[in-house]
Amino acid sequence: MRRLPWRAAKLTGIRQETATARTLVFTIPGWPGHLAGQHVDVRLTAPDGYSTERSYSVAAPERGDRVELTVELVEDGEVSPYLLEVLEVGDEVEIRGPVGGWFVWRPERATPVLLVGGGSGVVPLMAMIRARRAAGSSAPFRLIYSVREPDQRFYLDELADPQPGLDITYIFTRKTPDGWDRAPGRITAADLDGVSPGTDSYVCGPTGFVEAAADHLIALGHAPDRIRTERFGPTGG
Amino acid sequence: MGIVSRGFFGRRREGDAELPPGQYLTHDFPVLSAGPTPRIGLDRWEFTIDTETGETHRWSWADLMKLPSETPTVDLHCVTKWSKLGTDWQGVSLDVLFEDVETSAEYALAYSYGGYTTNLPLEDLLDGKAWITYKFDGEDLTPPHGGPARLLVPHLYLWKSAKWVRGIRLMNEDWPGFWETAGYHNYGDPWREQRYQGD
Numbered sequence: 001m002r003r004l005p006w007r008a009a010k011l012t013g014i015r016q017e018t019a020t021a022r023t024l025v026f027t028i029p030g031w032p033g034h035l036a037g038q039h040v041d042v043r044l045t046a047p048d049g050y051s052t053e054r055s056y057s058v059a060a061p062e063r064g065d066r067v068e069l070t071v072e073l074v075e076d077g078e079v080s081p082y083l084l085e086v087l088e089v090g091d092e093v094e095i096r097g098p099v100g101g102w103f104v105w106r107p108e109r110a111t112p113v114l115l116v117g118g119g120s121g122v123v124p125l126m127a128m129i130r131a132r133r134a135a136g137s138s139a140p141f142r143l144i145y146s147v148r149e150p151d152q153r154f155y156l157d158e159l160a161d162p163q164p165g166l167d168i169t170y171i172f173t174r175k176t177p178d179g180w181d182r183a184p185g186r187i188t189a190a191d192l193d194g195v196s197p198g199t200d201s202y203v204c205g206p207t208g209f210v211e212a213a214a215d216h217l218i219a220l221g222h223a224p225d226r227i228r229t230e231r232f233g234p235t236g237g
Numbered sequence: 238m239g240i241v242s243r244g245f246f247g248r249r250r251e252g253d254a255e256l257p258p259g260q261y262l263t264h265d266f267p268v269l270s271a272g273p274t275p276r277i278g279l280d281r282w283e284f285t286i287d288t289e290t291g292e293t294h295r296w297s298w299a300d301l302m303k304l305p306s307e308t309p310t311v312d313l314h315c316v317t318k319w320s321k322l323g324t325d326w327q328g329v330s331l332d333v334l335f336e337d338v339e340t341s342a343e344y345a346l347a348y349s350y351g352g353y354t355t356n357l358p359l360e361d362l363l364d365g366k367a368w369i370t371y372k373f374d375g376e377d378l379t380p381p382h383g384g385p386a387r388l389l390v391p392h393l394y395l396w397k398s399a400k401w402v403r404g405i406r407l408m409n410e411d412w413p414g415f416w417e418t419a420g421y422h423n424y425g426d427p428w429r430e431q432r433y434q435g436d
Contacts (some may be wrong), residue, residue, distance in 0.1 A: 003435040008240055043316075053259045055317050056270060078248045078261065086244045099433060101419035102271050151326040175314050207268040211381055214273035222359075224273045228354045231268050 006043060009067065009095040011087055017154040021072040021120065022084055023059060025187040028095055033062040035203040036131035037104035037124045037202070037230075040067065040097030044079060054079045057204075057230075058098065061131035070154060103202065103230045107135030113178065114195050115143045118187075118205025119152070123132065123134045124230060125204060126155055131168060138165055142195060146171040146209065189216040195222040203221040227237050255312075257427035260320040267319060268360060268381045271415065273379070275351035282385055285404035286334060289342040296334070298385070299371065304329045309368060311391035313398075314427035326389055328370030331362045332403075342407035347388050347412060350401040355414035356391065356423070357397055359407060367426060369402060394425040394432070410429050 013025035034040075038058055045051040060068040070171055074080045087093070105113065105128040113132075115125040122145050132141055147153050149172060159168055172184050187209065195201075201222060203213045210231045219226055255264060272309045279298040286294040296304075306327050313321045345359045346425050359366065367390045371378055378384035383400025396416050422431040430436060 004433050006239060016318070043239055044245045045240050046241045046245050049238045052247055052261060053318055082242075082245050083374055091243050092240050093242050099420060102424075104414075107364045207381060211274060215401065218273055224275070227273050229270060229272055231270065 004096045004098045004099070006094040008040075008092055010092050011089050011160055012066075014089060017070060017153050018072075020084070021066055021070060021154060023070045024065045024083060024087070026069070026093075026095065028065050028067055031065045031067060032098070033096035034058055034067070035101075035104040035106065036061050036127035037060070038098035038100045039124070040069070040095050040099065042079070043094040043096070045084060051080060055099070058127050059123050059124070059130075060127055061134050063134075068122045070120065070126075073205050084209075092210065096110070101205070103228050105131060105200075105202065107131055107215075110137070110139045112140040112196060112199045113219075114199045114201040115141065116146075116187075116192070116201065116203040116205075116217075117143070118146045118209030118213070119148075120154070121203075121209070121230070121232070122154055123203030123204075125202060128202065129159075129163075132166070133163060140165050140167075142167045142169070142199075144171065144187070144191060145171045146173060146205070148172070148174040150175070150177045188215070189219055192216050192220060193221075195220070197226075199226070201227045202230075203227060205232075207231045209217070246372060255322065255361040256320050257314055258430045259432075260318055260427065261315055262343060263321055265319075266321060266324075266382065267317075268314070269315065269317060270381075270400060271353070275348045275349075277385060280384055284334075284386065284402065286338055287404060287406045288338060288340045289407050289409050293341070294338055294386075295322055301371070301386070304333050307368065309389070309391075311389070312393060313395050316394040316396060316421065316425070316427075316432050318393075320427075325374050326368065326370045327372035327375075328368035328386070328389060330365060331367045332365065333367065334369065335363060338407075340407050342409055344408045344411045346406045346408060346412050347397075347399040348404055348406065349399045350403050351397055351399070353415050355397050355399050356412055356417055357393065358411075358424075361390060361393065362405070364391065368379060379431075393428070394422075394427050397422065397425055 004186045009028045011027040012027045015023040043053045059070040117125045370389045388399040388402040
């Protein structure tokens with residue numbers, strides 16, 4: 001088995017998603033491809049040889065040598081402030097991957113899918129939504145996306161563009177848009193009711209969010225082995 | 238040395254010298270697991286060791302509590318890059334549980350409530366290197382962190398410290414577990430940065 005090599009990754013595009021998050025488009029010659037839901041390791045090296053690594057979920061499906069990451073600012077972080085505020089088009093970092101063979105969606109699978117994302121946990125779920133569209137899959141998809149406030153939503157324009165078979169529900173935990181009929185608050189069982197227990201569920205977000213959503217799904221009759229989770233703590237970045 | 242990223246200088250933190258390669262220090266205790274958190278009542282909890290000859294050794298929760306415990310203070314290294322130093326645990330050494338187990342097996346597969354598995358050489362569980370823990374920082378271990386009881390093997394990446402541990406199966410041949418079949422390293426030594434297959 002060959003070691004996953006570090007590859008030079010040149011930043012070729014930037015999309016601002018929110019005031020504190022942006023999508024970075026890298027070009028990585030020799031990239032072996034990846035599945036929606038996988039992640040990569042990013043390594044930064046300083047002139048004196050000091051280096052540090054972080055893991056990020058890939059935001060878009062395989063497309064040649066392009067790899068897109070959406071990175072949210074972690075207050076007091078070491079890597080995310082660099083990726084958000086310093087890195088410019090033409091700069092290079094190193095990336096290796098893809099990593100993770102469990103929290104993935106494969107386009108050949110036709111089973112209905114429930115995606116439950118909290119905050120930047122939506123990133124690997126967006127990769128699945130984009131992979132579904134790119135493959136012309138007709139697997140029914142439902143996205144439930146929880147954020148604190150309306151202006152913290154990633155991919156807003158793209159998700160506003162209707163796609164047949166993709167149903168999207170937003171949950172606002174602190175502040176809703178004007179006239180919104182659900183009061184602000186954390187995800188409840190009622191938000192997840194009505195989804196067939198025969199669905200494949202992918203839940204990604206901060207620990208408390210994932211624990212709550214997965215517990216609600218089990219209480220609603222979903223089998224634990226049909227619920228895949230990815231959790232991240234408020235750490236590092 | 239890798240490619241230098243323009244404008245990156247990094248932040249050297251106190252204590253970085255003690256960390257395995259590629260790790261950074263955190264003071265939180267992040268949770269990572271692949272599925273929902275199982276809830277196991279102590280009245281039906283049990284821990285078993287199954288040998289390669291089909292012999293089964295079994296402990297109820299009450300049995301486990303009667304065994305002598307230790308309070309190891311250890312460093313944790315997660316393959317997702319965070320390390321947490323000086324964590325305090327309480328649990329029963331695997332040496333105690335293996336006292337009456339006769340085996341010539343070289344490999345072990347730890348398995349958990351909820352279906353998780355992870356493999357490691359049996360010798361990595363013995364000689365004071367591993368525990369079945371039930372307290373963290375003086376408090377009962379919470380379900381998201383693997384309670385009621387979790388295997389603790391701190392010299393390997395944390396995915397080897399199976400949460401919600403239910404038993405250990407001894408085998409003459411190695412049998413890759415959950416993450417080990419999903420692209421992660423078979424052994425997982427953080428000091429040799431054995432994160433993924435081929436590392």
